[in-house]
Amino acid sequence: MKSDALRGHLDGLLLATLDGGRLHGYAIIEALQRRSGGALDLPTGTVYPALRRLETAGLVASEWSTVGGRQRRTYRLTQAGRRALAAERTAWREFTTAIEGVLGGGPWPAQA
Amino acid sequence: MAGTGLIDDYVTALDRRLRGPEHVKDDLLAEARDSLHDAAAAHRDDGLAEDAAQRRAVAEFGPVTEIAREYQGLLGLAHGTRTLRAVMLVIPLVHIMWELNRRFWIGAWNDFDAPPPDWYLLVARLNDTSAWVVAGVAVLALLVGRRLARTAVSTVTLARLAGVVAVGAVAVTASGNVAILAATAYLDAARLLMSPPVAAATVVSFVVVLRLAVLARRCVVFSSV
Numbered sequence: 001m002k003s004d005a006l007r008g009h010l011d012g013l014l015l016a017t018l019d020g021g022r023l024h025g026y027a028i029i030e031a032l033q034r035r036s037g038g039a040l041d042l043p044t045g046t047v048y049p050a051l052r053r054l055e056t057a058g059l060v061a062s063e064w065s066t067v068g069g070r071q072r073r074t075y076r077l078t079q080a081g082r083r084a085l086a087a088e089r090t091a092w093r094e095f096t097t098a099i100e101g102v103l104g105g106g107p108w109p110a111q112a
Numbered sequence: 113m114a115g116t117g118l119i120d121d122y123v124t125a126l127d128r129r130l131r132g133p134e135h136v137k138d139d140l141l142a143e144a145r146d147s148l149h150d151a152a153a154a155h156r157d158d159g160l161a162e163d164a165a166q167r168r169a170v171a172e173f174g175p176v177t178e179i180a181r182e183y184q185g186l187l188g189l190a191h192g193t194r195t196l197r198a199v200m201l202v203i204p205l206v207h208i209m210w211e212l213n214r215r216f217w218i219g220a221w222n223d224f225d226a227p228p229p230d231w232y233l234l235v236a237r238l239n240d241t242s243a244w245v246v247a248g249v250a251v252l253a254l255l256v257g258r259r260l261a262r263t264a265v266s267t268v269t270l271a272r273l274a275g276v277v278a279v280g281a282v283a284v285t286a287s288g289n290v291a292i293l294a295a296t297a298y299l300d301a302a303r304l305l306m307s308p309p310v311a312a313a314t315v316v317s318f319v320v321v322l323r324l325a326v327l328a329r330r331c332v333v334f335s336s337v
Contacts, residue, residue: 008264025143026150043174044151048143049182049267056189057261073143084262 010042010050011059012088015081018060024072025051051075059084118166119148122176129180132187132334133194140183148173181337185267188335192274193254195327199281200250206320207243210313217307228299235295239288246281253277268337275331282328286321 017023017031028051029044054060059081065074077085123145130137151169156162173179228236257270293314296303305311 011262026147026154029147029151030154043172043179044147045144045173045179046182048140048147049179049186052140052186053189053261053267056193056267057258059262070146072146073139 010046011054012085012092013040014047014050014054015059015077015085015088018075018077018081019085022074022076024067024074028075054081118163118170119145119152122148122170122173125176126180126183129176130183130187132184132191136187136190140186144173144183181268182266184334184337185269185271188271188331188337189257189261189267189274191327191334192271192278192331193257195278195324195331196250196254196257196274196281198327199278199324200247200254202320202324203243203250203281203285204247206317207240210310210317211240213310213313214307217309218303232295232299235291239292242284242288246284249277250281268335271331271335275328275335278324278328278331282321282324286325289317289321 013032014028017028017035020031023031025048026044029047032040032047051060051062055062055075057080058078060075061078062073062075064071066072067074123141126144127137127141130140148166148169151172152162152165155165155168160168253274257274260270260273261267293304304314
């Protein structure tokens with residue numbers, strides 16, 4: 001899946017990845033790839049500016065901490081981030097339900 | 113270590129393209145370097161040789177030109193936010209300092225033998241009001257920018273918006289200060305020098321506005337990609 005198709009969803013994907021807890025940058029990238037079955041193919045360098053933008057927006061918080069003996073910047077969801085993620089999930093479910101209804105090939109309503 | 117240069121070369125190339133607050137830049141580059149080493153380590157664990165592992169990590173990170181644009185947007189935004197915060201706090205503070213000085217050392221303008229004409233009082237009132245309007249606009253810009261950061265608006269665009277507001281805020285403040293100074297000189301030039309502490313406060317105000325003008329100009333430079 002190419003990066004252009006992901007652009008509009010990157011924020012939601014990053015928030016969802018952090019839903020499980022605090023992670024450092026490369027762990028977020030690994031989690032994205034793992035949870036997508038390896039289908040996500042975006043330049044990994046774009047993840048960091050996106051995380052920092054989400055931090056500017058108050059949706060994630062970050063700090064340097066020691067992970068595995070190395071200094072790393074780790075990220076976590078804020079309360080505002082949790083609310084934004086819930087809204088993203090609701091919007092995504094509504095979207096997929098609507099598209100599935102059409103593209104999924106379900107029965108058309110009976111003609112009047 | 114064989115191939116260490118690949119990651120270093122990439123980070124150096126990224127560094128060369130970026131302009132902005134040094135501590136933010138160092139932080140971003142440290143994180144990028146850390147991530148590249150993590151990726152290379154993962155590829156080594158998958159069986160690649162050191163050189164190939166680093167080459168793949170660099171390739172996955174993305175082309176320097178593309179990645180630098182996004183990092184530059186962050187640097188511009190960080191500087192823009194810092195400048196707007198300075199505008200929000202410093203301009204009202206300097207104004208209050210000048211007013212307190214004037215009230216203590218000179219007193220009310222109306223206490224003079226010939227009270228100032230209406231046009232002078234209007235210029236003074238506009239200058240007084242502009243400090244608070246400018247601070248209010250900076251607060252609003254910070255809140256709107258924070259909200260827009262949650263949308264698809266790019267950091268480059270946000271940085272440019274911050275720059276426009278910062279330049280406008282400093283221009284309005286500088287115009288107000290110059291206007292009241294010129295009006296006072298025209299009305300009664302002796303008033304400018306009647307109190308050394310107030311004259312000193314005026315000089316301080318201009319130095320502060322000059323410094324803010326430098327920061328505002330950098331907003332424009334740092335948001336150009």
